[in-house]
Amino acid sequence: MTNATAPNIIRFILLLVVQIAICNNINFFGYINPYIYIIFILLFPINDNNNNNRLFILLLSFLLGILVDMFSDSGGVHAAASVCLAYARPVMLKASFGMLYEHQSLKFSNIDTGNLITYVTLGTVLHHLVLFSLEIFNISGILLIFKKTLFSSIFTIILSVLIIILFSRKRK
Amino acid sequence: MQQIFNFVIRNKTFLLFLLLFGISMALTIQSHSYHRSQFIHSANGITGGVYGTLNSVGQYFDLKDKNQILAEENKRLRERLFNLSSDSDSSYVDTTYSREAYRVIKAEVFKNSYSLTNNYLTINKGKNDSLKQDFGVFTSNGIVGIIDKVSKNYARVLSILNKNSRINARIKKTNHSGSLKWDGKSPVFVQLDDVSTFAPVKVGDTIVTGGQSAIFPRGINIGTIDSFETDIGGDTYKIQVKLFNDMTNIGTVYILENLDRTEIKFLENTTDD
Incomplete structure (x- = not known):
């Protein structure tokens, strides 16, 4: 755990700054913004057998979400979405990596790109669905929710996969 | 146990x-309820400071647009100055500024959002510049919103692009008024509801503030009528208003303090009892 702490702290701060300074201001076609800060939650190291790890990631996701909320004046929507994502993470890991995850030999530094895309897609769609449902908070805006989720997800998935591939060092 | x-x-x-x-x-x-969010907002010391630093960098990218807007405003003011002596129909000037009922403060926008369903702006003036809740905010083109949270050096503005925003507005030609809301769809259009169908509404007419609240005086520009339809009930119009302001590009705003505000509030409270 100790040797993974420093890179994770740096990743936390860096993603937060990039999110509020750049990604919140893209407004592609007027309303499409990527939410790349979820990379932190997706790539948080998996600690085998340790139940406290899950509590820790829940708390950290909440903190990250609430900070993004503070900067974008959105109440608690990012925090709620992040906490959901962090809670559902083991299920998604199992779904996209299968045996590799169950045998606890999964390392984010050497994974198949196909599996990675599945994993990021699952995570992003869940996060964005919760995010926009809470942001619009109105059942009559359901089409708007789906529209925003779809387009923002596409943007986030492309950016996240590119960032993850670009910044993982041990790739050949 | x-x-x-x-x-x-x-x-x-x-x-x-x-x-x-x-x-x-x-x-x-x-x-989601107006005036209630307590501490998670972008007008506190930390977030305001960070946005200040970011803004000082970001300002350079749209200097050209800003110059354009300033030049246009200069032009308009200059025209006004030349026409002042001959201007007989100056009800706007008379009622608002000659009695000094309003004070105008200039501020910079540190953060502006327009793609969410509840949008806010953060500006760099706060309690230290004697700003309070419910002051009106506008630019040279039209209204922007109402101040909703104030900290020492920063304030948060409830944008008109916010589902909680309700502003009294009227059609400039007639005196039919309604309330201005936003449906959360496009940052270019807002909706004017509750206008009686007796009002002669035409596409292209100008919408201005109504002056029935203590926040904005009568006659600050808002936008033009883009389209309209009757409400389900059939006795009010629902009007699409195209804003004069480009809400996606706001740099400098003016804050309007109504100096008679306490007097008006006092009067309204006494009649309530």
């Missing part, structure tokens, strides 16, 4: 998830 502890320990992940999710839901619901 033992069993309760066991239950808590066994399900601690799920319980923590519920707790954190509950907190964020509470904050979300709170933020």
